[in-house]
Amino acid sequence: MTDVKAYDCDYENKWCPGCGNFGILNAMKKALADQEIPPDRVLIVSGIGQAGKTPHFLKCNYFHGLHGRAVPVATGAKLANHDLNILVNMGDGDCYGEGGNHLLAAIRRNIDITLLVHNNMVYGLTKGQASPTSAHGFVTKAQPQGVAGEALNPLALAISQGAGFVARGYNGKMEHLSRLIREGMRHKGLSLIDILQVCVSFNHVNTAGFYNERVYELDESEYPVDDWHRAMDTARIWGDRIPIGIFYKKETESYTDRLAGLKDGPLVNRQFDPARVAALISDS
Amino acid sequence: MPIDITVTIGGTAGQGIQTVGDLLAGACHRSGLYLMVVNDFESRIRGGHSFMQIRISDQPVAAPYHKVHLLVALNQETYDRHRAAMDTSGVILLDQEEAASEKSALAVPFTRLAKDAGGKIMANTVAAGACLGLLGAPESIIKEVLKERFGEKEAVFENNLNAARKGYDAVKDETVDWRIDWPDEESKGRLLSGSRALALGALAADCRLAAFYPMSPSTGIMINLAEFVGKAPLVVEQAEDEIAAVNMVVGAAFAGVRAMTATSGGGFSLMTEGLGLAAITETPIVIINAQRPGPATGLPTRTAQGDLQFVIHASQDEFPRFVIAPQSINQAFETVIRAFHLAEKYQVPVIILVDQYFNDSLFIAPEKLKVPEQIDRFLTTDADMAAPPAYKRFALSESGASPRALPCRDKALVTVTANEHGEDGHISEAVADRNNMVNKRMAKTKNMRNEMQPPDPYFGDSETLLVGWGSADGAIREAVDRLRNENFDVGGLVFSDLWPFPEATVYEALSKCKRFFTVELNSSSQLGWLIREQTGLKFAGAIVKYDGRPFLPNEVAVQAQKMMGGRDDRR
Ligand SMILES: Cc1ncc(C[n+]2csc(CCOP(=O)(O)OP(=O)(O)O)c2C)c(N)n1
Numbered sequence: 001m002t003d004v005k006a007y008d009c010d011y012e013n014k015w016c017p018g019c020g021n022f023g024i025l026n027a028m029k030k031a032l033a034d035q036e037i038p039p040d041r042v043l044i045v046s047g048i049g050q051a052g053k054t055p056h057f058l059k060c061n062y063f064h065g066l067h068g069r070a071v072p073v074a075t076g077a078k079l080a081n082h083d084l085n086i087l088v089n090m091g092d093g094d095c096y097g098e099g100g101n102h103l104l105a106a107i108r109r110n111i112d113i114t115l116l117v118h119n120n121m122v123y124g125l126t127k128g129q130a131s132p133t134s135a136h137g138f139v140t141k142a143q144p145q146g147v148a149g150e151a152l153n154p155l156a157l158a159i160s161q162g163a164g165f166v167a168r169g170y171n172g173k174m175e176h177l178s179r180l181i182r183e184g185m186r187h188k189g190l191s192l193i194d195i196l197q198v199c200v201s202f203n204h205v206n207t208a209g210f211y212n213e214r215v216y217e218l219d220e221s222e223y224p225v226d227d228w229h230r231a232m233d234t235a236r237i238w239g240d241r242i243p244i245g246i247f248y249k250k251e252t253e254s255y256t257d258r259l260a261g262l263k264d265g266p267l268v269n270r271q272f273d274p275a276r277v278a279a280l281i282s283d284s
Numbered sequence: 285m286p287i288d289i290t291v292t293i294g295g296t297a298g299q300g301i302q303t304v305g306d307l308l309a310g311a312c313h314r315s316g317l318y319l320m321v322v323n324d325f326e327s328r329i330r331g332g333h334s335f336m337q338i339r340i341s342d343q344p345v346a347a348p349y350h351k352v353h354l355l356v357a358l359n360q361e362t363y364d365r366h367r368a369a370m371d372t373s374g375v376i377l378l379d380q381e382e383a384a385s386e387k388s389a390l391a392v393p394f395t396r397l398a399k400d401a402g403g404k405i406m407a408n409t410v411a412a413g414a415c416l417g418l419l420g421a422p423e424s425i426i427k428e429v430l431k432e433r434f435g436e437k438e439a440v441f442e443n444n445l446n447a448a449r450k451g452y453d454a455v456k457d458e459t460v461d462w463r464i465d466w467p468d469e470e471s472k473g474r475l476l477s478g479s480r481a482l483a484l485g486a487l488a489a490d491c492r493l494a495a496f497y498p499m500s501p502s503t504g505i506m507i508n509l510a511e512f513v514g515k516a517p518l519v520v521e522q523a524e525d526e527i528a529a530v531n532m533v534v535g536a537a538f539a540g541v542r543a544m545t546a547t548s549g550g551g552f553s554l555m556t557e558g559l560g561l562a563a564i565t566e567t568p569i570v571i572i573n574a575q576r577p578g579p580a581t582g583l584p585t586r587t588a589q590g591d592l593q594f595v596i597h598a599s600q601d602e603f604p605r606f607v608i609a610p611q612s613i614n615q616a617f618e619t620v621i622r623a624f625h626l627a628e629k630y631q632v633p634v635i636i637l638v639d640q641y642f643n644d645s646l647f648i649a650p651e652k653l654k655v656p657e658q659i660d661r662f663l664t665t666d667a668d669m670a671a672p673p674a675y676k677r678f679a680l681s682e683s684g685a686s687p688r689a690l691p692c693r694d695k696a697l698v699t700v701t702a703n704e705h706g707e708d709g710h711i712s713e714a715v716a717d718r719n720n721m722v723n724k725r726m727a728k729t730k731n732m733r734n735e736m737q738p739p740d741p742y743f744g745d746s747e748t749l750l751v752g753w754g755s756a757d758g759a760i761r762e763a764v765d766r767l768r769n770e771n772f773d774v775g776g777l778v779f780s781d782l783w784p785f786p787e788a789t790v791y792e793a794l795s796k797c798k799r800f801f802t803v804e805l806n807s808s809s810q811l812g813w814l815i816r817e818q819t820g821l822k823f824a825g826a827i828v829k830y831d832g833r834p835f836l837p838n839e840v841a842v843q844a845q846k847m848m849g850g851r852d853d854r855r
Contacts, residue, residue, distance in 0.1 A: 011710050061691035064701035072528035076535025105524035260514040267492040268540040270517035278655040
C-alpha cells in the first residue's frame with residue numbers, strides 16, 4: 001500500500017489554522033494512497049478560492065485555473081486524455097455560483113471527473129460574503145440584514161438532473177470522506193461530492209459543533225443507493241439531522257465512452273498521419 | 285475581351301437562392317473560369333431579403349464588383365432593390381408570374397416550365413438553366429453540374445436535367461453583351477469558403493479538440509470541422525458557453541493536444557479571462573475571432589474589421605500574443621497551421637482575425653492545400669531532464685519559454701496556476717518572482733516579433749499607398765489596379781501579421797511613400813492609429829466603412845482618388 005506521506009509536499013500551507021480544508025486534504029491523500037495512484041498519475045484541476053489552492057498542498061500534477069472554471073478545464077483535459085485520473089477542487093461560490101452553468105453541463109455530459117466541492121457556505125478568500133449555499137438570514141458584512149434569498153441545494157439539484165454519483169461528506173469525518181472520494185474516483189462518470197467544510201474565520205453558524213451534533217452517516221446496509229426518489233427525499237433533509245454518505249449512484253456510459261472521436265484511444269496518444277490527413281482534405 | 289461578369293441571385297431566405305447559385309458557380313468552376321461568391325443574408329431563417337453574388341472572370345477575383353450584369357430576381361423585392369446597381373448592359377431575369385415592365389427584364393416562366401418538367405419545386409433549376417443559357421455555357425455542362433449535385437441514377441437528376449434544359453432553351457434566342465466564350469479547362473483551384481479553409485487548416489494542423497459556442501459568423505468553421513470527427517483524431521465539442529469553450533481548450537492543450545476555439549466579438553468578450561489564463565499558464569491555444577459589427581449583438585450576419593484594437597489588448601494586464609489576419613483563402617488555411625506552430629513554439633495564445641465576409645464567401649484557392657509532413661510540438665519529457673523530480677514548468681530562460689512537459693506522462697510533475705507564481709508553478713507574491721515572471725513572459729516578444737511577416741506590398745514603391753489588413757486585401761489590390769490604369773501613382777500595403785507589431789518592416793515599407801491612406805471596415809481607422817502608435821508615421825487619410833458590407837474596389841478607388849485631390853497627382 002502507498003504511504004500517504006508520498007503525497008506530502010513542502011510548499012507552505014496558506015489556510016487558516018483549524019480550517020476544515022485540512023480534513024479534506026487528508027481524506028484526498030488517503031483516498032489516493034488506498035488506490036495506489038502515485039502523485040505523477042494524478043491531475044488535480046481547481047478553481048479560485050481557499051478551496052482552489054488545495055492542489056498546491058499535495059504532491060500531484062495540477063492546473064489551478066480561474067474562479068468558477070475548473071470544470072471546463074477538467075473536461076478539456078479529460079477529452080484530450082481520457083486515461084487521466086482527474087480530481088477537481090472548488091469552493092461553493094466557485095462551483096455553484098460563478099461556475100454554475102458548467103456544473104449543469106458536466107452533469108449532462110457525465111464527464112468522468114471527481115468533483116469535490118468544499119462547501120463552507122461562505123466566500124472564504126474574499127473575506128466572508130454570502131455564497132449560493134448560505135442560509136436565508138445568514139449575516140455578513142456584505143449582507144448586514146441577512147441573506148434575502150434562499151440557499152441552493154446542490155445535492156437535490158444534481159440528483160434532479162440525473163447525476164450518476166451524488167454524495168455528501170464532512171471534513172470532520174476524514175475516513176468516511178476518503179471512502180467517498182475513493183468511490184467517486186472509481187465511479188465511471190461525473191461524481192459530485194459536496195463536502196461540509198467548517199470555516200473558522202467567516203462562518204460562525206455552521207461550526208464543527210453544529211455539524212458534530214447533527215451529522216449522521218447513511219446506513220449502507222439499509223439505504224438503497226439507486227433509489228432516485230429516496231435520494232431526492234434524503235437530499236432535502238437538513239436541520240437537526242444532516243445525512244452524509246452516497247445519496248445516489250447509478251452508472252451510465254461516461255462522456256468519453258460516447259464520443260466517436262475517442263474510439264481509438266486517448267487523443268493525446270494518437271499519431272499524426274499526414275498522408276491520411278492529406279487524403280481527408282483532398283477527398284472532402 | 286476580358287471576362288468580368290457579376291450575377292446576383294436574390295429572394296427571400298428559404299426560396300432556393302443557393303440552388304441557383306451553386307449550380308451556376310459549379311458550372312463556372314468546372315469550366316476553368318475564375319470566380320468568387322458572396323453570400324448576403326439577414327439574421328433570420330425564413331423571409332427577409334438575401335442574395336448571392338457570383339463574380340465570374342478569366343482573371344483571379346478577390347472582391348465583389350459594384351455592378352450587376354445578370355440579376356435573377358426570385359421575387360419583386362430583389363428586383364426593386366438591385367435594379368439601381370444594374371450595369372448598362374445588364375439583364376434582369378425573372379419569373380413570368382412576377383410583373384415587370386422594365387425593358388431590360390427578361391421574363392421566363394420558371395414555374396410553368398418546372399411544372400412541365402415534373403414539379404414546381406424545380407423552378408430554381410429552370411432559373412439556373414436560363415442563366416447558363418444567357419451566359420453562353422455549353423449545354424453539356426448542365427448535365428455535369430446536376431450529376432455532381434444529385435447523382436446520375438436518381439430520378440431527381442432526370443427531372444432537374446429536364447427542368448434546366450427548359451430554362452436553357454427558353455433564352456436560346458436572347459443576345460447579351462457579356463456572353464462568355466466558355467473555356468474548357470481544368471478548374472483553377474478548389475472553391476472554398478473562408479470557414480472551410482480555416483477548418484481544413486485546423487485539420488492539417490493536427491488540431492484535436494475544437495470547442496465552441498455557436499455564434500455567427502464563426503459557427504461555419506466548426507460545422508465544417510465536425511465533418512471529420514471519427515475520421516481523424518478529433519473531438520468537436522459544443523460547450524455550454526464561450527467561457528467553457530476557451531477553458532476546455534486550455535485544459536486540453538495543457539493535457540497535451542492541439543486545441544482551438546472559434547467565436548465572434550461577443551463570445552470573444554466572454555473569453556477574455558480565459559485568454560489571460562492561457563497567457564499566465566503559458567498554455568498554447570488558438571482562438572479564431574470571426575468579426576461582425578458590434579457592439580453587443582450588433583449585426584449578426586454582417587461583416588466588420590472592428591476588433592483589431594480589442595484583440596490586441598483584450599484581457600487585463602500585459603502579455604504577449606500573436607494576432608494574424610489572413611488575406612486570402614490559401615493564406616487562411618496556412619495561417620491556422622502556422623498559428624498552432626507559433627502557439628506551441630512560444631507557449632502563447634494566438635488569435636486569428638477573420639470576418640463574416642471572408643468566412644461566408646467562396647473563393648478559389650489557387651494553390652494546393654499542403655499538410656505539414658511533421659509537426660513539431662516543442663515538448664520535453666523525463667528523458668530530456670537530469671532530474672525529473674526537480675522539473676519546474678516555469679523555469680526561467682532567456683527566450684522566455686520554458687521546457688514544457690505534459691501532466692501524467694512521466695515522473696516530472698507539471699504544476700501550473702493562474703495566480704502569479706514562482707518557477708515551480710506555486711503561488712508566489714514575492715517581488716522577485718513577480719518581476720521574473722513578467723520579464724519572462726514579455727521576453728518572448730522579441731523572438732515573436734521576428735516571426736512576423738512584413739506587410740505585403742503591391743506596387744509598394746508608389747507615391748501613395750492604400751494600407752489595410754486581412755480580408756480587405758482583394759478590394760485594395762483591385763482599387764490599386766483601377767487607379768494605376770488611370771495613371772495614378774498608387775500602390776497597396778496589406779497586413780496579415782498584426783501583433784507583435786512588425787514595427788521595423790512597417791516603418792521601412794511606409795517611410796518611402798509620400799503618404800498613405802488606411803482602408804478598414806471600422807469607423808476610427810484602428811490600423812492607422814496602431815501604425816501611428818508603433819512607428820510614429822501618420823496616415824494622411826482614412827477610407828472607412830462600417831455599414832456591415834464588404835469593401836467594393838470601386839468605392840475604395842473613388843474615395844482614394846478624391847483624397848488624392850483628383851488629377852493633380854497623376855504620373
Ligand atoms: C472572475 C472572478 N471574480 C471574482 C473573484 C474573487 N474571488 C476569489 S475567490 C472568490 C470566492 C471564494 O469563495 P468560494 O468559492 O466559496 O471558495 P472559498 O474561498 O470559500 O474556499 C471570489 C469571489 C475572482 N478571483 N475572479
